[in-house]
Amino acid sequence: MTPRQMGGGRSREALVRRSREAIRKGSKSFTVASMLFDKDTRDRSHMLYAxxxxxxxxxDGQDHGMRPAEELDLSRSSPEDRVEAIRVLTHRAMDGQPTADIAFDALGQVASEARLTPDMADDVIDGFALDAAGWRPRTEGDMMRYCYHVAGAVGVMMARIMGVPADAGDTLDRACDLGLSFQLNNIARDIAEDDAAGRCYLPEEWLAEYDIPPGQHMxxxxxxxxxxxxxxxxxxAERHEAAARLGAGRLTFRQRWAVLAAANIYGAIGREVVQQAELAWDHRVHIGYFEKLGHVASAFRExxxxxxxxxxxxxxxxGKLLVMARMAGPVAGVPNTPLRDEDVRRKED
Structure with missing residues (x-):
């Protein structure tokens, strides 16, 4: 057995440095907002992002972030196999084992520091499994369940990184709201790109309500x-953004400032899509650097x-989305996870 080593035996400095490279390459918006955190929170958020x-x-069978060891090149394997590899590497990293991939080792480091659990990570991975299965949402609830997996669950992990206690359920709920808001705005912005990739995250029932035939929305x-x-x-998205602001008020000043700045920037993306109306998907909507600075200044005042x-x-x-996620039937690599005690209490509430 390989001895347990936080961060896969790599130095924390190296993990943070490579994680910072990944975030600069992958998300300009999050880069701007994360710079408002104190150093420890910023470093941890970068490792989680990586x-x-x-x-x-x-x-997706790509390599836009950090290059893995040669034996971990999974671009030629099936989507289901790639998701399983993600799950195995994630569990190994969170068990304190080296993974030969610096991004997973970074997760092991931040998980140890912030007491992130495998259940939290599995909730995120389940979103990748849904994509691997070619899944599409039929109802609004299906869409929101997907948003929970790919963004709401990440919001909960971010809250733990910021020091929110595991038993502070209402604050964790508000962190989840922020992630849900981000993802809803992303769906609105990326409709054309998703369609080109053969994906659609708009509920089928919504499309039918607006007399849009399946697959014809573009x-x-x-x-x-x-x-x-x-x-x-x-x-x-705006309702979830408003709820997230309530939770931000329970954070330290710098954390609150960063969260509000991120909410402002991602909220502006959705509002710009609405503003551009029929032209919104002729090009990818983005928020310029100076406009982002304006949102940062506004967040400072807030x-x-x-x-x-x-x-x-x-x-x-x-609570509702957790119960949906636990009770959903297995979908090509998405395990039918039993309800935990916390989920049962939420369902009863």
């Missing part, structure tokens, strides 16, 4: 209906003023 980026690369004749549908999507009570909490909360 793992998320690497998982995404492996799932056709010019349905562009007006798509704009109306996306307004609804972004409105949902972090000081401290007034974020939402009009009402969103319908799709973490």
């Amino acid at each position: 793992w998320c980026r690497r998982c995404d690369d492996i799932a 056709k010019p004749r349905y562009r007006k209906e798509l704009v109306t549908l996306v307004r609804r999507l972004v409105a949902m 972090a000081i003023s401290g007034s974020w009570e939402p009009a009402r909490l969103p319908e799709w909360d973490r």
Whole structure:
């Protein structure tokens, strides 16, 4: 047996340095917001991001983040095999074992420091498994379950990195809301790119409601209906964003500032999609550097003023989505995970 070694035996400095390279390459928005954190939180958030980026690369058979050892080149294997490799490497890293992939070793480091659990990581990996299975959402709940896996669960991990206790359920719920908001805005922005890749994250029931035939939502004749549908999507994102601000008020000042800056920047993406209406998918909507700085300044004022009570909490909360995730039937690599005690209590609530 290989001895347990935090970070796979690599130095923390090397893990942080390579993780920082991954985030600079992968997300300009998150790079800007993360610079507002204190050093420890920033380093940990970068290591978590590096793992998320690497998982995404492996799932898609790409290498946009960090290059693995030659034997871990999975680009020619099946999507299901790649997801299984992600799960095996993740569990190995969180067990303190070296993985030969620096992004997974970085996860092992941050998991040890922030007490992240394999269940948290598995919730994220289940989102990759859904994509590998060619899954598409039929209902609004299906869409939100997917958003939970790929972003809401990451928000919970980020909250733990920021020192939110494991028993602070309401604050973790608000962190989940922030991730859900991010992903809903991403879906709105990336509809054309997803369609080109053979994917669609818009609920089939929504498309039917707007008389858009399956697989035809990018056709010019349905562009007006798509704009109306996306307004609804972004409105949902804004409700989750408002709820997330409530949780931000419980963080330290620098953490609150960073979270609010990220909320402002990602929220601006969705609002820009709505503003551009029928032209929104002719090119990829993005927020310019100076506009991002404006959102950072606005977040600074919000972090000081401290007034974020939402009009009402969103319908799709973490408790409901956890129960959906645990009770969902197995889908090509997505295990039918039994309900845990916490999930049962949430269902009863």
